Amino acid sequence: MTLRVGTRGSALALAQTKALAARFSGEVEIVEITTRGDVDRGSLAEIGGTGVFTSALRDALLDDRVDVIVHSMKDLPTAPHPGIALAAVARREDARDALCARDGLGFDDLPEGAKVGTGSPRRAAQLRRVRPDLEVVDIRGNVETRLARAQGPDADLDAVVLALAGLTRLGRQDAVTEVLGLGRFPTAPAQGALAVEVRDGDDAARRAVAPTDHLVSRACADAERLVLAGLEAGCSAPIAASAQVDDGMLFLTATVYAADGSQHLTSSHAYTLDGQSARELGDAAMDVAGRAVRELVDAGAMDLDRA
Template sequence: MSAGPVRVGTRRSLLATTQASHVAALVREHLGRDTELVEITTDGDRSQADGTSFTELVGPGAGATGIFVGALREALREGRVDVAVHSLKDLPTEPAEGLVVAAVPPREDPRDVVVARDGLTLGELPAGSRVGTGSPRRAAQLHALGLGLEVVGLRGNIDTRIGTVHSGELDAVVLARAGLARIDRMAEVTEVLDPLQMLPAPGQGALAVECRADDPLATELAGLDDAASRAAVEAERAVLATLEGGCSAPVGALAEVVEGDDPDRPELWVRAVALSTDGGLSVRRSASGDVADATGVGVRLATEMLEDGAAHLDDPAPGDAPPP
């Protein structure tokens, strides 16, 4: 391990550099090491700049997971940075060869929020109001609420998205609370959505501190790990990974460490939903289990969802099937 500063790789956006600066501060505080931020441009950043849609990059139904990650991982493997900081929900669920998520620091509030004109909530928006999101998960759950809203595709950074409301182009946008909190924009929020209305993306609100598996720094970075946050996101990502093996439906999941019957043995409670693209069909399940078995709890929950039909939510109805 170099005696020089720990080079922290980050995307160039305000939110990404804010998140990386937070991790760098933890490194200085807990490891006593100097740090420097190294900005890396990712495919996801380039697509936002040139207007390429997520679907064009990753294919229909695949979601955006992973497109902000590759360039940072390449910089790690090539030794240009020592640590990469990701929004954990951006990480693909399959392991990355030669790399390890050394720490998941304490998680921000994972819920979604609304930024709407005139201080309105979703329920107060008139039918036909235009609500923007770039997330198939959010779009499907917005449709499922049955509020008669027009859901509009949306790209860009936080300023760009909120700007569509200020300009009158859209009546509201739905965003992750964590991002707004980290860049001190919570004053813009008109409603924090209850998970009963909208389950967040697996891993939303959490950061992943990734490094090379053979770097001694990995052991030191483990001191930044928050056990409850790690267990929750491992369960959520196990739900996603298991469902990805059987369906391409939009997925929301939220896990929480809660007090169990035995005060000395907390429990893990997980809720998840898979939806048809139009929100008309869904499979919702919850499960609880041992915190030490977070991945197992998530796998079992998702397996039950597949058995309940999560893999077939967007299948055509028998009468709609094309002729042979």
Template sequence: MTERALRLGTRRSKLAMAQSGQVADAVRQLTGRPVELVEITTYGDTSREHLAQIGGTGVFVAALRDALVRDEVDFAVHSLKDLPTAQPDELVLAAVPKREDPRDVLIARDGLTFAELPEGARVGTGSPRRMAQLNAYARSHGMTIQTVPIRGNIDTRIGYVHKGELDAVVLAAAGLSRIGRTDEVTDFLSVDTVLPAPGQGALAIECAAHNASLAAALAELDDPYTRVAVTAERSLLAALEAGCSAPVGALADLPQALDFARAGETPTADGQIVKEMRLRGVVGTPDGSTLVQLSTTGPVPETETRAMALGRELAVEMLAKGAAGLMGERAL
């Protein structure tokens, strides 16, 4: 007797469908079972308000989580940066697959890079985090830009540039990669210029906690380096008591692995060569006039508990430097 299809809950957007489709393919190969996508509309998809106004925490995931709890779907795929930092007891984060490029990118008219933007350029983004860092970079480099709050899917945002309404927009590299549109990028923004959102570029695969056999199967898709990295980033976010639309950037990376990659070498998978993880965090005012940016480096965490401790420790340092006063949104 053929087993019934696993039901994968996903948002309806082109990007969500693309990344859920990729996970569905992997789960089919892993389990030998058919997987069907179940499209679910979230509040974040239907509201026209900016995320900071509607309390961006969880607006893209609540409906998917409700469907899991009601057993309408077997598992769900989220963009990890959209997940609230508190994990419900009835659900389990079964897998965090290997992360895509975490950087932000610029899509500008006439193929311009960020440094080439004209004086007074209008740059669209829906993210206070991006606004804070872009404006801070512009200030420090004698540039004048105007950051314009926007919403909408990828097509809508890029359309502002094509129509001449904006000079450029800033998007996540991972999303464009997953829908095959990186050829439209005019500038990949260094993480030294703009730190990404905590968890950016990573996916979260979630299922009901009571479904132990499915959780165990999905765990085969987990990438341990990605999991400890995003755990450290999200722990920092939680310790700052900030929501996912607050002006907080964070990135945990493996500086030794980056050095090896530049040299054309491959670090060992068991972590014997890559021994250190660097965690960077930033909080800023949207106009870029004030930033608190700190980093810490320590051994690659062997457990999520240690990764969480790394994030909390850096958050304490940032709070001591005044980070709390720069955030427009507190946890809901």
């Protein structure tokens, strides 16, 4: 049996899917699927970021046009989808954001009033919070298109901010002029992680992708996405969450921003682990996320203007 693996057709989606599919059991066939997010050039805020990169893939899976679908996990809606199961979360790449600027500039070296491009409301809010003098420009397009806005011969921006994981998977680390630290630029929930979904009850497909499941990456991504769910927010909301397992503990820090960067609220919690079984990691993710959400809500997170 050949495993049909569905993916978006962008260079990044194909690169990360092919690399992951090479670790599935048996023969695989890559099937390219066009999503709304690939053809609609509107901003994520305008077209409603939740599901725009995933719905068409899920439709193909449920219609039995493919057996497995691979997503950037940060694009997944947080609510479970009827008939679909999350079969694996691959070992996570470095989740941090990267500045790709003209002339090798770092973030603090950008001149006053510099134009910085991003399509992410979270990144836009962070840029405005840290450097209110910057002009944040909404951009869309594939990685090379966005890089060209700052580093191409016809560049019209001083810099763009992209996910380091995507640049790494495309072999474009050369474009990075600074990796942005989590202290000032915490990342999107599940950024850098890949999610593998199958039809609920398809045990053969689940077994085929099982070698790529990484329990710690799954737990960290789950903790971060539970923050999104608890705050009733979509994947394009100006919310950051970063979790990691270190020294026998699962740590989570979550931050909610006003869209203009004028306000933000942060909550950090930890859970002591006795081991790293799937059940314990899952319990830890739910515990830290639940405490972070309660603290953020009590502090007024739902009252921030996130639009």
